[in-house]
Amino acid sequence: MSDIEISKKRKNNEVEEPILKKQKKEKKDKSGKKEKKEKTEKKEKKDKSEKKDKSEKKDKSEKKSSSPTGEAKSANGYVQSKDLTNAPQTDIDQFFKDNEVTVEDPSKSALRPLLSFDHLSLDAKIQKEISKFPKPTPIQAVAWPYLLSAKDVIGVAETGSGKTFAFGVPAVNNLLTNGVDSKSGVKVLIVSPTRELASQIYDNLKILTDKCGLFCTCLYGGVPKDQQRSELKKASIVVATPGRLLDLIEEGSCDLSKVSYMVLDEADRMLEKGFEEDIKRIISSTPSKNRQTLMFTATWPKEVRELASTFMQSPVKVSIGNTDELTANKRITQIVEVIDHFSKENRLLDLLKKYQFGSKKDDKVLIFALYKKEATRIENFLKRNRYNVAAIHGDLSQQQRTSALNDFKQGKCSLLLATDVAARGLDIPNVKTVINLTFPLTVEDYVHRIGRTGRAGQTGTAHTLFTENEKHLAGALVNVLNGANQPVPDELKKFGTHTKKKEHSAYGAFFKNVDMSLKPKKKTFD
Numbered sequence: 001m002s003d004i005e006i007s008k009k010r011k012n013n014e015v016e017e018p019i020l021k022k023q024k025k026e027k028k029d030k031s032g033k034k035e036k037k038e039k040t041e042k043k044e045k046k047d048k049s050e051k052k053d054k055s056e057k058k059d060k061s062e063k064k065s066s067s068p069t070g071e072a073k074s075a076n077g078y079v080q081s082k083d084l085t086n087a088p089q090t091d092i093d094q095f096f097k098d099n100e101v102t103v104e105d106p107s108k109s110a111l112r113p114l115l116s117f118d119h120l121s122l123d124a125k126i127q128k129e130i131s132k133f134p135k136p137t138p139i140q141a142v143a144w145p146y147l148l149s150a151k152d153v154i155g156v157a158e159t160g161s162g163k164t165f166a167f168g169v170p171a172v173n174n175l176l177t178n179g180v181d182s183k184s185g186v187k188v189l190i191v192s193p194t195r196e197l198a199s200q201i202y203d204n205l206k207i208l209t210d211k212c213g214l215f216c217t218c219l220y221g222g223v224p225k226d227q228q229r230s231e232l233k234k235a236s237i238v239v240a241t242p243g244r245l246l247d248l249i250e251e252g253s254c255d256l257s258k259v260s261y262m263v264l265d266e267a268d269r270m271l272e273k274g275f276e277e278d279i280k281r282i283i284s285s286t287p288s289k290n291r292q293t294l295m296f297t298a299t300w301p302k303e304v305r306e307l308a309s310t311f312m313q314s315p316v317k318v319s320i321g322n323t324d325e326l327t328a329n330k331r332i333t334q335i336v337e338v339i340d341h342f343s344k345e346n347r348l349l350d351l352l353k354k355y356q357f358g359s360k361k362d363d364k365v366l367i368f369a370l371y372k373k374e375a376t377r378i379e380n381f382l383k384r385n386r387y388n389v390a391a392i393h394g395d396l397s398q399q400q401r402t403s404a405l406n407d408f409k410q411g412k413c414s415l416l417l418a419t420d421v422a423a424r425g426l427d428i429p430n431v432k433t434v435i436n437l438t439f440p441l442t443v444e445d446y447v448h449r450i451g452r453t454g455r456a457g458q459t460g461t462a463h464t465l466f467t468e469n470e471k472h473l474a475g476a477l478v479n480v481l482n483g484a485n486q487p488v489p490d491e492l493k494k495f496g497t498h499t500k501k502k503e504h505s506a507y508g509a510f511f512k513n514v515d516m517s518l519k520p521k522k523k524t525f526d
């Protein structure tokens with residue numbers, strides 16, 4: 001499909017997730033860099049003299065993030081526990097190394113990561129709830145101390161790595177610490193790109209707020225406003241999609257003037273052209289001072305970083321894994337098959353036989369199409385072939401979308417057909433396979449789509465049908481495959497080494513040269 005066709009489809013709102021972002025140059029602060037370099041050099045000298053016996057080279061993340069004295073504490077209420085302060089530096093260093101942690105903290109507070117839940121003193125009810133997990137995930141371990149210190153944080157970590165609680169637990173804990181109740185107004189605002197994701201974040205937070213006597217509400221379109229208006233009167237936490245939130249702000253039912261903690265989940269998506277103006281208007285309805293601003297995502301393209309910084313104050317950037325390159329979850333087996341466009345439907349039937357065969361017949365398979373019309377056509381095609389398939393796309397009512405997702409979550413239906421409305425954030429238990437029937441518009445979306453499997457430490461498979469129509473994305477896809485140590489089919493390499501620079505304004509890793517020598521780094525996830 002040509003760019004003109006794509007842009008026509010966007011105009012007609014046929015593409016489910018319009019991804020429109022102009023390439024922006026990153027400003028480089030040379031003097032800041034120089035200062036940073038000098039400080040790093042000084043610190044290196046000090047480390048060397050303290051650890052003469054250790055001749056090993058420290059990697060970049062360790063230099064930035066380790067706390068040499070182990071006495072780090074924050075000025076804003078968070079005090080590092082004694083146990084954590086006494087933990088050997090080698091444990092901290094190992095944690096940073098194993099999890100490929102990078103922390104960029106302008107104030108150099110060097111807060112140590114929480115190696116266990118015991119290293120944190122949270123409200124007892126929250127502590128009890130999260131203790132059902134064995135230990136904090138890496139993004140939680142590193143981000144919580146900064147979030148409990150009232151810092152602005154950009155959190156970048158792979159799909160399915162517990163980012164919802166990474167921002168949600170400090171949100172609820174801060175409310176309890178500050179004695180917030182149902183008369184205090186909206187204190188926490190979480191904005192998410194899709195209704196399903198907003199609803200899932202709400203379900204997660206409600207587990208915490210129900211135990212703590214706090215009230216949380218969820219605002220999204222496609223359903224009547226009355227209940228949302230009345231819930232807003234007592235809510236301390238609001239989870240919302242931008243459109244309905246702006247509606248309620250504009251009619252005067254939603255007052256955000258007391259918000260002190262604001263999260264953009266799937267932040268890169270929220271800062272794309274399609275959402276940018278809405279987000280600016282929402283942010284302008286919140287206080288500009290004393291507002292803690294958080295951005296969480298699994299993909300953080302350079303194109304949105306500058307815009308993000310305009311909403312934040314000296315943010316701490318916490319990254320798990322190599323987030324300068326676009327990386328996929330390494331527990332997902334990625335299979336890419338280059339195929340003729342017209343053979344895709346028959347191949348889909350073969351793949352379903354393969355992935356739902358014998359003992360695997362009830363395995364959950366999620367199929368992604370790109371366009372609403374395509375989704376409807378494939379849904380009918382599968383039904384004609386006697387498959388029981390549920391579907392989520394923008395042409396369906398909210399009620400149909402919700403019930404399809406619930407059927408799939410609960411295993412009543414083991415096949416879900418979706419457009420990119422389901423690409424990001426949805427945490428569906430035990431999705432074994434993701435099939436990309438049509439490749440998405442950007443490689444970032446590919447990473448999010450396949451991230452619906454392999455969640456919370458599990459493994460999964462992503463099978464992608466790639467056609468010549470998407471060859472401009474081949475180079476970036478090859479980089480993602482290499483970065484996750486996955487095989488690259490020769491047919492794809494043929495497209496990949498000759499990546500053509502595209503002129504349209506969708507962001508994405510279109511322009512990267514393919515680095516065929518890129519080797520995966522070791523990464524563990526517990």
Ligand SMILES: Nc1ncnc2c1ncn2[C@@H]1O[C@H](COP(=O)(O)OP(=O)(O)OP(=O)(O)O)[C@@H](O)[C@H]1O
Binds near residue numbers: 161
């Ligand atoms: N500390 C923990 N240990 C183990 N599992 C956890 C922990 N915290 C959260 N989880 C679980 O991990 C799963 C994935 O979490 P979550 O949905 O927050 O991922 P995410 O990082 O937001 O993913 P995405 O980028 O796709 O939005 C959820 O089922 C959640 O309950």
